Amino acid sequence: MASHVIGLPMDGGAQVEAMFSADPKARFELHWHAEWSVGAILEGRCEFTCGGERQVAQTGDLVVMAPFALHTAGVSPQGFRMVMLYVPHAWVAARFGWPEDRRGVLHRGVWQDRAKADALGDAALSQDGEQVGRLLEQILRAQSGRELMAVERRMGDARVEAVCNALELEDACRIDPGALAQRLGVSREHFHRLFRMAVGMTPAHYARLARIGRAKVLLREGRAQADVAAQCGFTDQAHFSRWFRRCFGVTPGNYMAERQRVTRAA
Known part of the structure; x- marks a missing residue:
């Protein structure tokens, strides 16, 4: 199967969804997720937009997108494998001590960390919810600043x-x-x-x-x-x-x- 989704039980009764994709023709229309999106590019290259900015993620890169961030995606025509985890904001907020309607400002959305990307892919594939949780907390903590902002975008009108x-x-x-x-x-x-x-x-x-x-x-x-x-x-x-x-x-x-x-x- 080119793409499939599994559920990973986490501590505290939460559940993370993990999408595995190996489809070189995959294209994702503009959309958002209510959860945090945390991914690892295991092979190939992914070009996407997030918040209107063009991004490129390659083998060994980690990708983080905040809840409700508008994004698209398209992958390389050659070999491609990635895992993307959708993490409930309530689970993240509880660990970081944030109010449920607030989140930390992201430092980076894409960065290279081959060891952690491989570890995240292995843990998700083996459905090891405990290890996935540890890695997610490390990844999000490393890229979340102390300054807080609203989880959902404010329209201003x-x-x-x-x-x-x-x-x-x-x-x-x-x-x-x-x-x-x-x-x-x-x-x-x-x-x-x-x-x-x-x-x-x-x-x-x-x-x-x-x-x-x-x-x-x-x-x-x-x-x-x-x-x-x-x-x-x-x-x-x-x-x-x-x-x-x-x-x-x-x-x-x-x-x-x-x-x-x-x-x-x-």
Whole structure:
């Protein structure tokens, strides 16, 4: 299997998701994760953007992205292997003594540490949750500053933030820009400029990403795939499955199967 996700039980009842990818054709659309993303490039090269900045990670590099960081990714056409772990912020905050709505500012997002990258890959592959936890704490502690900031991005405009909250429940295919502009009390053209300045993307794109993220949470809760697709505003299951895989590397069905396996094992 080119990409697959497994769950790793951690201390304190937390669970980290580990995605293994060896697909040289893998491309990930613009998306975010509510968790910390901590990865190791085990072979090959990965080019990606995070927060609008282009980054390159190669064999032996570690990669860290904060919760809700917007990013894309594409890998080298040659041999490629990586592991990416999605770490609940509550688990990180508890270890570092942060309030749950705050996090440390990252020093670096990509750096070379072949020994630690290999160790992280080996621990994840062997499903050694205890060792994975130790390595994650070391990696995040090394790159997190004392200065704290909000976990979620602040829009800077309460009106835009209210629209963003509403878009999480709406179908991007049915968005009426005029109606959204009316909610803000501005013209359609001004609304689009205001939204793009505050959020960095169009309202339709934001809505799709917000619904994909919400769908992942519902799948974790054990909801049926068809129900999740309908509740999150996708045209049908095929439409939902395509976008889920473009963002998270696996189909909703494979994601649910692994979650169920981990639940039974626990």
